[in-house]
Amino acid sequence: MSELIVMLTHNDLTVGNAEEVFDQCRNSKAKYWGFKEAPLPLENMKRLYRNMKDHGKKTALEVVAYTPEEGLAGAQMAAECGCDILMGTCYTKEIMDFCAAHQIQYMPFVGIINGRPSVLSGSIESMIAEGQRYAEAGAFGIDLLGYRYIHNPDELIERLVKRLSAPVCVAGSIASYQQLDTIKAINPWAITIGSAFFENAFGNDMADQIDCVCDYLAK
Numbered sequence: 001m002s003e004l005i006v007m008l009t010h011n012d013l014t015v016g017n018a019e020e021v022f023d024q025c026r027n028s029k030a031k032y033w034g035f036k037e038a039p040l041p042l043e044n045m046k047r048l049y050r051n052m053k054d055h056g057k058k059t060a061l062e063v064v065a066y067t068p069e070e071g072l073a074g075a076q077m078a079a080e081c082g083c084d085i086l087m088g089t090c091y092t093k094e095i096m097d098f099c100a101a102h103q104i105q106y107m108p109f110v111g112i113i114n115g116r117p118s119v120l121s122g123s124i125e126s127m128i129a130e131g132q133r134y135a136e137a138g139a140f141g142i143d144l145l146g147y148r149y150i151h152n153p154d155e156l157i158e159r160l161v162k163r164l165s166a167p168v169c170v171a172g173s174i175a176s177y178q179q180l181d182t183i184k185a186i187n188p189w190a191i192t193i194g195s196a197f198f199e200n201a202f203g204n205d206m207a208d209q210i211d212c213v214c215d216y217l218a219k
Contacts, residue, residue, distance in 0.1 A: 007194030
């Protein structure tokens with residue numbers, strides 16, 4: 001069964017009331033929670049991550065950054081916040097080494113990524129090769145922007161999950177039960193949902209939506 005990582009984000013940015021939303025939903029069934037590196041001030045981020053940890057959650061920071069310098073700054077932010085997982089960034093050995101030294105599970109992007117919200121391009125075979133290299137170099141897994149892919153998202157997700165032994169998180173733009181059916185058939189390690197919850201794609205109450213998705217994935 002795929003894990004759900006609840007992202008307190010909309011359009012690839014952390015929502016301003018993320019702390020309030022978490023407090024309202026902290027007793028929901030999702031074990032994994034996270035948000036983006038912008039625009040919350042660092043002290044607010046640290047406080048929110050502490051709150052998540054205090055309630056037994058695993059935590060993730062997803063960094064939408066495409067340069068080595070921005071990626072390393074994101075990794076340093078994840079360490080300051082005590083995050084369990086760093087998602088995103090374009091892979092570098094420096095980020096990998098930093099995450100290893102700070103006991104952070106690193107899940108870099110694969111493919112050619114542009115913009116914010118991010119758009120993914122590139123060949124499926126090249127992304128599989130990237131993922132294999134990163135896993136061999138010590139990355140915990142891969143952050144795959146599957147439904148942001150400009151060609152065939154389902155084919156990309158299925159082939160990458162099938163070919164990689166490392167965990168794959170399908171991140172971004174999951175907003176329907178039809179997509180969840182595809183996810184259940186392919187069974188990646190995890191998915192993220194953020195914007196869809198804030199747009200009420202799975203119901204009208206945030207906590208109820210989270211539980212509905214968790215229950216649906218578990219069927």
